[in-house]
Amino acid sequence: MALNAEKEQYGKNAIDQPYSMEVYKYLRGTPKEHGRVLTPEARDLILRKMSWFLFSKNNQLTDLMFPGEQSESVSCEKVPDDSAELVEYTESHRGLPCGHIFENDEVVYKCVTCSLDNSCVLCSHCFHATDHIGHETACVRNSGTRGFCDCGDLEAWKIPQHCRYHSSIEALDEAGLEPIVSSASPLFVPGYDNSECPVSVKDSIELTLVAVLEFVLEVFAMPTDLSLQLDESSIIDYARSAGLAIGDYEPQTEFALVLWNAEGHSSQDIVNQCTEILQVLEDNYDFSFTGTEHKTIQSINQALQDEGKQRLDWLLIFDQQLWKEVHVSLCELYIATFMRDNQYKMQFALVFARKYPRLAQELLIQDRAIEKSIKLLSLYLFSGQASSISLVRDHGLMYVILDVLKRFFIRSTPMDFQQHKVTTCSSEVFQNQHYPYIFVDIDYLVRMPQVRSWVSTSHDFLSAYMDFLGVLQGMDPYNRTIIRHIESEANRYLDPFNATMNVVNSNKQIAQCYGISARDLFVAIRSTLRELYHSTQLMAEENSMFTIHSAQLYDHLPNNIHDFSKDNTDIVELEFEMHSLSTIWGKEYEVVQYDMAANSVSFNHPLHWFMAELYHHVKQLTDDNLCCFGFAGVRDMVFSAFDTSYEALLKTHNTAGINTDINSKHLSDLHFMSKKEVFEVQRRLLRILDYPIRVCVVMAQLRAGLWMDNGESIQYQACYYRDSRYRKSTYDNDIALIQLFISIWPDTDHILATLLNRYGLYDWFNGRDHTQIYDPLQLGCMILELLNLLIVLVSDRHVATGKSERLGAP
Structure with a gap:
């Protein structure tokens, strides 16, 4: 074998x-x-x-x-002794990190003034042995995730901590502090030099x-792999072959069945179930029953072929099989070791990163006790300055995390859907409670200044991140039901929204990396605009129903689309179209043609929100900075985004080692655009702008009562979309994008015409006969909603102008 x-x-x-x-x-x-x-x-x-x-x-x-x-x-049991002094507070730990591992519900102290980030904590002894008078402090109870005290970790603190338990005597003398000397004396061994180990x-x-x-x-x-149907002879044969593999040639005569506790089941549940089975067998003794397959561990054959042979690798691999006591002991051993040896911590972090895809998979798919997962060690391994930049820059950890997330979210999406960039949200993937811990790892990494600098200068990472956002772009679309009312629906609207909330948090953190350098910021903005246009060309959101009907996989239809499809059997694939709108003063505007009453609309546009988060740092794009880079202003930078000549020239300068800024003389010929070129750019930008406008229209239609037949899901999602806790990352970002386009558009009436058309009010405002989309009451409500949007767009402009929210601020 x-x-x-x-x-x-x-x-x-x-x-x-x-x-x-x-x-x-x-x-x-x-x-x-x-x-x-x-x-x-x-x-x-x-x-x-x-x-x-x-x-x-x-x-x-x-x-x-x-x-x-x-x-x-x-x-092996630990006997608690309140009178015993813990070893981490004795003189043997003088000059070493504390490393005290917190018990469940133990009090943990934080000092915002001193700590580098919110993950840095102190135990009670070390907190009271250091000076935090006048600082912003807090104390919480440990949630049981086996954290440890960061006293002595130089990377964890902005202000040096002079702990009277752990700082050296010399350092305390310089700070004018008295050390707390342990009363415990070291053990004396007769006949040995007690100063060193033999x-x-x-x-x-x-x-x-x-x-x-x-x-x-x-x-x-x-x-063994219990997914196989094993009988008695198979078990004996396997035991014999396993014994031969390790040199045990004696026949195996005793076997044991090990029961594993889970979140929903315990050993007593198994006993109860077996008792019930025996009672059934008493009445059906002449029948034989076959057990169902249940895979509990991965095949060791595959593990031996794919995994390395280092012991630490194997310990991480087998952690899923450990019972609680051994798992906790191993975690304490890992933490205690790399707390005292930075070199070992780096080696452990490298092994952990190498096994990250497998550990993340076990967390997302197999792990049943999240608070005991070995994956939670990432808090201590990814939050160090030296280890984080090495993992990201030299070992591509950020790419690995994005790949894990992307594969997870498309795991239950059929291949036919993936080819059309349609992600199904009705699967159990979006109900998973563990994937936020993968997003947290991104948070740990981008907290480090070196990692933020790497992110802002790595164009490949930006492409990879936007590719991941594209998986969730336009997901969970809604169609307005007109003919009949939805009587029942699954309350799963929160599942895709929760995923979106994790994404927008990452959007904000990644976008902050580009707020340091003006050059990195406008390169990111231009790249995002191109990716947004590429996303609109796919028309995945608009053709979601057509994709599902073409694949004939109706089980993946959300309830709102499933019911809508029953009334619309002749669904055809939509193509992008523009149409002209004429004004009363004889001018015409080309706008996107899209019927809000018949086609899909989604609340989830993480790519647009990422673009808005980048634009929050518009203060970096001063006229002087843009002039140095060869642009006359923000409009010039945005309208030329689809011309990659600038990026090619910038890459040439970087490759040649030219550090000076590229001035307008270098690029003056690149930014001269004909009317035809400007018209084509406007078509592309209008396609990008149309998505946040559609969401605003849906919000207005909900208030006007046009979606009453669609049940409660869309109404609840709209409430969360504009909820005060989330709107800054969702609704406010959509508004900021519309403001951006208004502020740079050569003719703002063009944007106004787009808004009127999408709200279905263009003919009404021009005094013409209009189609009866709304009844009189709905018409009045839609007019008020449009006016309200216009007031917001022209009055609340602190993001679009790059100025403070405070009235009168410069």
């Missing part, structure tokens, strides 16, 4: 020292020696033997761990740990 050969080769490469092999053989023989039952006596004997190996087979040192007759009381003991500890880790990993690699 591939498993046997791979496992045998792995064992030979891993244990090549006689001392380690002796320890390994002892561990392999303990189950048989103690009758495969771990009694308290057997546990104590094993612990004593392993301590004997650790201390180089020295009985004197071993007796320190098992003094006299007290050996029987030694236990070399023989160091070697034996290393060799013993090698054997222990190999044995642990071997045990975790043993479970």
Whole structure:
């Protein structure tokens, strides 16, 4: 078997020292020696033997761990002793980081004044041993995620912390502070130099740990894939082959069934279910039943082929199989180790990043106890300045995270839909409670100044990020039902909205990276405009119903579209069209043709919101800066966005090492545009602008009562869209985009004509006969809604002008 050969080769490469092999053989023989039952006596004997190996087979040192007759009381359980002094507050930790690991509900202190970000915390001892008088502080209870004290971590604090427990005596003397000296005295070992550990003991500890880790990993690699239909003979054959792989040639006569607790089920539930099964079998003893398939772990064969052979890699891989006590102990070991050794922390972070796709998959698909997931270690690994920039710049971690998110959100979307950029929101993917933790990792990384600088200068990352946003662009569209009323619907409107809220938070953080440099900002704006136009060309939102009907996968239809489709069996693919509107003074304007009453409209446009977040940093785009880059103003920069000649010239300058700014003399010939070219650019920009305008129209129609037949889902989503908690990232960003286009458009009447047309009021405002879209009451309401929008657009302009919200501010 591939498993046997791979496992045998792995064992030979891993244990090549006689001392380690002796320890390994002892561990392999303990189950048989103690009758495969771990009694308290057997546990104590094993612990004593392993301590004997650790201390180089020295009985004197071993007796320190098992003094006299007290050996029987030694236990793996931690006995709480309030009077005992924790080791992290003793003199042995002087000059070292604290590393105290918080228990569940333990009080944790924060100091906003001193900390680099909100993730930096202190334990009670260290907080009261440092000076925070007059600072902005807070205390909270630990939620049980096994955090640790950041005292002593230089990367965590803006203001140096002089902890009287952990700072060196010299540093405290310079600060004029008295140290808190531990009353606990170090253990004295007769016959040894107590200032250092003997070399023989160091070697034996290393060799013993090698054997222990190999044995642990071997045990975790043993479970078979329970997705197979296994009978008694199959189980015996597998046990025999697994034993041969590790050199155990004796037949296996005893087997055990291990039950795993989950969020919804416990061992008692299994017992109850088995009891019920037995009761049924009593009445049906002459029938045989076959169990259903249930995959609990991934195949070890595939794991051995795909994964590396480093022990830390394997420990991370097998973490999903650990029970709570072992998982918590390992996490404490990881944290305690890299808190005291920055080099090890960097190595651990590299291994963690290498395994990130698999760990994230287990979190999103398999993990049932999020607070105990090994994935939560990313808080400590991604929030360090040195480790974060190395992971992002040298190992592409940001690309990995975006790929994980993209694959997750399209996981349940049929391939036919993916080809047309249609993402289904009715699947269980959007109901998942764990994916926000992946977005949090982006937050951890972009908090670091070096990472923000990398993001702003990496054009490849910008493309990758916009590609991810395109997955959620225009998702969950609505169609207005006219013929009949929707009587029942699934209340899943919050699922796609929750995903959108996580995306807009990332939008804000990523956009802030471009608010530092004017050059990076306008390159990002122009790139986003091109991506937005590419997205509009796909017309995924407009043709979502046609895509679904063409694929004949009606189960993926949201309720609002499913019911609408019953009344519209002749759905055809829409094509982009423009049409002319004439004014009473004889002027004509080309506007986008789109029927709001018959076609799809979505609230979710993360690409547009990202563009608006970038524009929030418009203060960087001063006339002087734009002139240095060869643009006469913001209008010139936006209207020339579809001409990539500037980016090519900028890349040439960067490649040639030219650090000076590109002035208007370099690009004056690039920005001269004919009327035909201006008209084509306006067509593209109007396509981009039409989406936020459509959302404003839907909001107005909801107030006017035009969507009453569509049930409550769209009304609830509209409430969240304009809710005070979220509107700054949604509704306000749509308004800001409309203001941007108004402020740069050569003829603002063109935008006004677009608004009138989309609201269905163009003919009415021109005194002409108009189609009866609205009844008189609805017509009056729509007119008021349009006037209200116009007032907002021309009065609340702090974003579009780059000026403060305060009245009279410069």
